[in-house]
Amino acid sequence: MKTDHLLATIRRTLRRRRLDALLVCQPDNRRYLSGYTAGDTSINESSGVLLILAHGEPLLFTDSRFDLQAEAEATGFKVSLYPRGLLPLLDTLLPKLKIRRLAFESHYLLHATYQKLAVVAKRNHVELVPCTDVVEKLRVRKNxxxxxxxxxxxxxxxxxxxxxxxxxxxxxxxxxxxxxxxxxxxxxxxxxxxxxxxxxxxxxxxxxxxxxxxxxxxxxxxxxxxxxxxxxxxxxxxxxxxxxxxxxxxxxxxxxxxxxxxxxxxxxxxxxxxxxxxxxxxxxxxxxxxxxxxxxxxxxxxxxxxxxxxxxxxxxxxxxxxxxxxxxxxxxxxxxxxxxxxxxxxxxxxxxxxxxxxxxxxxxxx
Amino acid sequence: MKTDHLLATIRRTLRRRRLDALLVCQPDNRRYLSGYTAGDTSINESSGVLLILAHGEPLLFTDSRFDLQAEAEATGFKVSLYPRGLLPLLDTLLPKLKIRRLAFESHYLLHATYQKLAVVAKRNHVELVPCTDVVEKLRVRKNxxxxxxxxxxxxxxxxxxxxxxxxxxxxxxxxxxxxxxxxxxxxxxxxxxxxxxxxxxxxxxxxxxxxxxxxxxxxxxxxxxxxxxxxxxxxxxxxxxxxxxxxxxxxxxxxxxxxxxxxxxxxxxxxxxxxxxxxxxxxxxxxxxxxxxxxxxxxxxxxxxxxxxxxxxxxxxxxxxxxxxxxxxxxxxxxxxxxxxxxxxxxxxxxxxxxxxxxxxxxxxx
Known part of the structure; x- marks a missing residue:
């Protein structure tokens, strides 16, 4: 499925809301936007996340188990690995990408994970913005x-x-x-x-x-x-x-x-x-x-x-x-x-x- | 399985930490403490929660689908229904039970749900205290x-x-x-x-x-x-x-x-x-x-x-x-x-x- 127009819509939404990026953890949303089909065993065992930037190439992060699959399926995305997990990666990536306001999917992030993410965000002077329907809104009308x-x-x-x-x-x-x-x-x-x-x-x-x-x-x-x-x-x-x-x-x-x-x-x-x-x-x-x-x-x-x-x-x-x-x-x-x-x-x-x-x-x- | 001694241990932990109650949402923990065996379809479709009070009878809340099963299995618990969901129930229950500090399972509550819970807590002057291992700590040693x-x-x-x-x-x-x-x-x-x-x-x-x-x-x-x-x-x-x-x-x-x-x-x-x-x-x-x-x-x-x-x-x-x-x-x-x-x-x-x-x-x- 071609997802360019979907990504363009998300980017427009981000810019309108003055958000620098959206972190996509929800597996159906991840698949919808990227074409990457891996599911999550549970909310604690993710097979990857997307980082959609208001400006710039969309990113997909995963671990070595899913590397080949992500590369093959998420053709419009730059795929990278997070050998030590998502949070250490964001710690270096947020300043590098100059992210100041980061949206996340509040309906698919555990409170405990949010607390850890908030520590990383604070250290990097990033404001976290909870969202619940950015991708779901697009999914509702089928092509x-x-x-x-x-x-x-x-x-x-x-x-x-x-x-x-x-x-x-x-x-x-x-x-x-x-x-x-x-x-x-x-x-x-x-x-x-x-x-x-x-x-x-x-x-x-x-x-x-x-x-x-x-x-x-x-x-x-x-x-x-x-x-x-x-x-x-x-x-x-x-x-x-x-x-x-x-x-x-x-x-x-x-x-x-x-x-x-x-x-x-x-x-x-x-x-x-x-x-x-x-x-x-x-x-x-x-x-x-x-x-x-x-x-x-x-x-x-x-x-x-x-x-x-x-x-x-x-x-x-x-x-x-x-x-x-x-x-x-x-x-x-x-x-x-x-x-x-x-x-x-x-x-x-x-x-x-x-x-x-x-x-x-x-x-x-x- | 007899769970009285488990509940007694939880109550001691709550009193030591000056907590008035623990809200148990995690399905394995719920089953472990109450004997109620229903699982959750997903983290968004709960079949009930426990409210373990530092002082007082333990409570189990569920909806009409699970009423009979909860009554039959969770013999040490007072079972009640929440016809309009958990949050409206807590809104009336927290003041009635004089709960001032409420512990919740941070590793099994979505950030979006936490935000709604926080509104109810604030209205009732209740402090929310995230916990991650109160019940898990007990589960690790098997009887x-x-x-x-x-x-x-x-x-x-x-x-x-x-x-x-x-x-x-x-x-x-x-x-x-x-x-x-x-x-x-x-x-x-x-x-x-x-x-x-x-x-x-x-x-x-x-x-x-x-x-x-x-x-x-x-x-x-x-x-x-x-x-x-x-x-x-x-x-x-x-x-x-x-x-x-x-x-x-x-x-x-x-x-x-x-x-x-x-x-x-x-x-x-x-x-x-x-x-x-x-x-x-x-x-x-x-x-x-x-x-x-x-x-x-x-x-x-x-x-x-x-x-x-x-x-x-x-x-x-x-x-x-x-x-x-x-x-x-x-x-x-x-x-x-x-x-x-x-x-x-x-x-x-x-x-x-x-x-x-x-x-x-x-x-x-x-």
């Missing part, structure tokens, strides 16, 4: 290349779902199915799941975030399967609620209701409407049928390099959507002791509406 | 119950290793083997791997932290397999270097050398010696054979609820080991273009020596 990758991720996820779905039998455990999903993903070429797959059968489906258990699937009950994968860096996320054998009347009624809400939410998508309005379009359908209290979560969220990112579709999100945003639409109804129904598709927001990314219709229109 | 769990984790990991090892064939890809390892772990009852399994064959073994690739296993070359699982909350970590078919002379020589270093390191373990001394005992063996530069990492690390925790066995660790610590002993030699040899066992430090936790000897004494 054509990103949309193509997300679509491939969605379609591969559906392929995995269909293979698993056709192999479902009563007597399999939720955990066994979840494991097969994740195996199948990797076998078909995904880097891995984009979140822990959820398989919640019968009453377990009443928890929106159920963890796969030893419970065995039975005929006739709703089984909520929420799954997503990462392909070429980009995430997918989809939920289907399926039944082995014949669904009873209650299940059919609720499935149709949730689907109606999903269609209403999807139809409400377009550039210029707020996340709140889209949420309301779907929520009204469920509330009108008397299940408002049983739909306890937001309607959807953005998806990209992260499986949960901006924007949100919920009651509190008053900002407007733009063309190129990718969101999930996932209404649900959860009945304690009975189970749950959730249906989730992904769509791209366009100027005048949306483009649905999912093609699978299993149990959507029964 | 009998923890040692039993760690041993079960080690033995299950060996069982998985042996099953995978006996199924290894030339032509399998590293990735395929890594995937089978993780499947087998879950099938045998583990919660999952304790880190991403490493399978590095031939030249790929020259990277100490190689990621499993599409490379196919071949006869005669060393294959480094580094794997660990989580059982009942506790981690295991083991490395074997194996060869399909007959190893050549170079491989045998290096395997014997690394094994000799491992035995020297293990023999050096006992309460009272420093991590640095144990590291040196193993390193000397490898350096004497002329491979000092090819053993670029520390000899070992502590293992418990986390797969990497205190203490360390390396050149910079000058603190003394104590009885009840659990460490890995994992020397290695890495030759660019050729491959790597690493052997890793886990042992408990005792007053007069050590107790080895591993029983498997595959390719250890050839």
């Amino acid at each position: 054509e290349d990103e949309l193509a990758r997300i679509e491939r991720s969605v379609l591969l996820n559906e392929k995995v779902f269909l293979e698993i779905y056709h192999g479902l039998r009563p007597g399999m455990s939720e955990r066994q199915v979840a494991l097969s999903i994740e195996n199948c993903m990797v076998q078909k070429g995904a880097s891995g799941p984009s979140f822990e797959s959820m398989v919640a059968s019968g009453p377990n489906g009443a928890l929106p975030h159920a963890v796969p258990s030893a419970r065995l699937l039975r005929e006739g009950e709703p089984i909520v399967i929420d799954m997503g994968l990462i392909l070429d860096g980009y995430c997918s996320d989809m939920t289907r609620t399926v039944v082995l054998g014949t669904p009873d009347e209650k299940t059919v009624t609720l499935l149709r209701l949730v689907r109606k809400a999903q269609l209403a939410g999807t139809q409400a998508l377009r550039a210029g409407v707020t996340g709140r309005e889209v949420d309301r379009a779907a929520r009204t359908v469920i509330a009108a049928a008397g299940f408002g209290q049983q739909f306890g979560h937001g309607l959807g969220h953005g998806v990209g390099l992260a499986v949960h990112e901006a924007p949100s579709l919920n009651k509190r999100y008053r900002r407007k959507l733009s063309a190129g945003m990718v969101v999930t639409v996932e209404p649900g109804i959860y009945l304690s002791g009975w189970g749950g129904i959730r249906l989730e598709n992904m769509a791209v927001v366009t100027e005048h509406g949306h483009r649905l990314l999912n093609r699978d219709t299993t149990f959507l229109d029964i | 009998e119950d923890e040692l039993a769990r760690i041993e079960r984790s080690v033995l299950l990991n060996e069982k998985v290793f042996l099953e995978i090892y006996h199924g290894l064939r030339p032509g399998m890809s590293e990735r395929q083997v890594a995937l089978s390892i993780e499947n087998c772990m879950v099938q045998k009852g583990a919660s999952g791997p304790s880190f991403e399994s490493m399978v590095a064959s031939g030249p790929n073994g020259a990277l100490p932290h190689a990621v499993p690739s599409a490379r196919l296993l071949r006869e005669g070359e060393p294959i480094v397999i580094d794997m660990g699982l989580i059982l009942d909350g506790y981690c295991s970590d083991m490395t074997r270097t194996v060869v399909l078919g007959t190893p050549d002379e170079k491989t045998v020589t290096l395997l014997r050398l690394v094994r000799k270093a491992q035995l020297a390191g293990t023999q050096a373990l006992r309460a009272g010696v420093t991590g640095r001394e144990v590291d040196r005992a193993a390193r000397t063996v490898i350096a004497a054979a002329g491979f000092g530069q090819q053993f670029g990492h520390g000899l070992g690390h502590g293992v418990g609820l986390a797969v990497h925790e205190a203490p360390s066995l390396n050149k910079r660790y000058r603190r003394k080991l104590s009885a009840g610590m659990v460490v890995t002993v994992e020397p290695g030699i890495y030759l660019s273009g050729w491959g790597g040899i690493r052997l890793e066992n886990m042992a408990v430090v005792t007053e007069h020596g050590h107790r080895l936790l591993n029983r498997d000897t595959t390719f250890l004494d050839i």
Whole structure:
């Protein structure tokens, strides 16, 4: 992916805010701006940082384990190593680069690390400026290349779902199915799941975030399967609620209701409407049928390099959507002791509406 | 696990430091003190926090998803929900509990979250005191119950290793083997791997932290397999270097050398010696054979609820080991273009020596 225009935008932002540089530690942001794909094992085990200068060539610092990969992938960046870690490097680099005001990602720096960075900054007369959304703001609207990758991720996820779905039998455990999903993903070429797959059968489906258990699937009950994968860096996320054998009347009624809400939410998508309005379009359908209290979560969220990112579709999100945003639409109804129904598709927001990314219709229109 | 004595120790520490309470956000620490086993999806998606008061009943706060689990597991704690999140709750709770000095885990709080917490603290005239090791200090020495769990984790990991090892064939890809390892772990009852399994064959073994690739296993070359699982909350970590078919002379020589270093390191373990001394005992063996530069990492690390925790066995660790610590002993030699040899066992430090936790000897004494 070409990132020159992104870097130009960041540089403009830095100059406008009188910042000399931005330190990028968040792994998705790092990848987005540089093309360097290494992830972090944890927030304590970084595989590198970017230093985007208001004026000058962008820099990537890493350690010897990632040297070759960074050189190969981050083609627009000058790659250097920090043999003794980031802080000693900044100690010599900040004065050399004449950095006076340094922005950092406050939402991806531990307080303990910040304290150490502050010592280095003070010694070099550098002011630290916490930021939270400089790169995220850019990530929210996807370009054509990103949309193509997300679509491939969605379609591969559906392929995995269909293979698993056709192999479902009563007597399999939720955990066994979840494991097969994740195996199948990797076998078909995904880097891995984009979140822990959820398989919640019968009453377990009443928890929106159920963890796969030893419970065995039975005929006739709703089984909520929420799954997503990462392909070429980009995430997918989809939920289907399926039944082995014949669904009873209650299940059919609720499935149709949730689907109606999903269609209403999807139809409400377009550039210029707020996340709140889209949420309301779907929520009204469920509330009108008397299940408002049983739909306890937001309607959807953005998806990209992260499986949960901006924007949100919920009651509190008053900002407007733009063309190129990718969101999930996932209404649900959860009945304690009975189970749950959730249906989730992904769509791209366009100027005048949306483009649905999912093609699978299993149990959507029964 | 009974945690009363742990809480009593924390309370004493708080009183000594004139702290009114400690906010525990780090998931392993939370589990260690309370018995509440839920993990965090990420540092941004907490499943709860503890508030340990210098005087008074310990508190656990979570949201409705985890209510029942917290009540069932954290038996010594008063469980409450924070329907609007932690910060609004603290806003009412800090004055009510007469908290004036509040300690928090600086190494598990994001700078952005700290800033919000600081606003709440200021409004309530509360001083925030960053801490990094209050709970970790206790976790480093394991009790009998923890040692039993760690041993079960080690033995299950060996069982998985042996099953995978006996199924290894030339032509399998590293990735395929890594995937089978993780499947087998879950099938045998583990919660999952304790880190991403490493399978590095031939030249790929020259990277100490190689990621499993599409490379196919071949006869005669060393294959480094580094794997660990989580059982009942506790981690295991083991490395074997194996060869399909007959190893050549170079491989045998290096395997014997690394094994000799491992035995020297293990023999050096006992309460009272420093991590640095144990590291040196193993390193000397490898350096004497002329491979000092090819053993670029520390000899070992502590293992418990986390797969990497205190203490360390390396050149910079000058603190003394104590009885009840659990460490890995994992020397290695890495030759660019050729491959790597690493052997890793886990042992408990005792007053007069050590107790080895591993029983498997595959390719250890050839």
